[in-house]
Amino acid sequence: MFAVIKSGGKQYRVAQDQVIEVEKLAGEAGDAVTFGEVLLIGGDAGTTFGAPAIAGASVAGTIVEQGRDGKILVFKKRRRQNSKRSRGHRQHYTAVKITEIVAGA
Template identity: 50%
Template sequence: MYAVIKTGGKQYRVAAGEKIKVEQIAADVGQEITFEEVLAVGGEGGLQVGAPVVSGASVVAKVVSHGKHDKVRIFKMRRRKHYQKRQGHRQGYTELEIGAINGGK
């Protein structure tokens, strides 16, 4: 069984037992989080697509760790204008382990 959830402005296809990295969530390590925004649930019984969410569906995940992705280097330059700008960014993430997927009605 799998589900499509929405968190942090992005959509993720998840299955039970998988580990995924999502945008930073304010939760402690070891805490369980329930995602109510389930866009689709698929499995042996077929595919249920929500409009926009599947009613009664939820995904339970456990927080494994927090961290930062690799640095993204930004370099801007205007030729012949004596303009150069260097910048870097490291996006924070939360690693989740997907537990139970509760299908909708």
Template identity: 50%
Template sequence: MFAVVRTGGKQYRVAAGDKIAVEKLAGDAGDTVTLGDVLLAGEGDKLADASKVSVSAEIIAQAKSEKVVVFKKRRRHNYRRKAGHRQQMTLLRITDVGEVAKKAPAKKAAAKTEDAPKKAPANKAAPKKEAAEKKAPAKKAPAKKAAAKKPAAKK
């Protein structure tokens, strides 16, 4: 099975066992990451529902890419500037491209949301009162205009 995932502003076609270099991801070598933004998935010529597919990968190493040299020059002005840049990247080994089991996390999320409304009204009332109290003294009297200076009389 293959998938097209988006990470670091780029798209990659991956399958289990592939090695790819992507923009830097948080984590150390040996950590497992899930590439959640799956754009397309399929098996051979058939396409699957991308929302039900998950891609997991193992971080092989954190490294830097090849150096990019930036050179600026203005002819006949003795102006030369040379700079280099090495982009941080993460080397990944795709371990699995497959279906996601979303039933277990959904139950936990539902349990948390049931508890949240019970506590929410008590917590929400206090900040509204504080916000109203803070806004009331914020009104200021308009600034007084400075008296215009009259020209001095000549003697």
């Protein structure tokens, strides 16, 4: 069984016991997390689509770690003007292990 959830403006395809990295969520390692916006549930019995979300469906998980991705360099240069600027960015993320997918009524 798998599900498509929405978190942080992005959509993720998840299955039970899978570890995913989503945008930073509040909480510490070991805390429980529930994703209430489930867009699709699929499996052997068929596929259920939401419009836009499935009523009563949820995906539960536990936070594995809070971390930061690798550095992304942002470099801007203007030709023939001796002007350049270099900046870096590291995005925060939360690693979540999916424990349960609950289908709606």
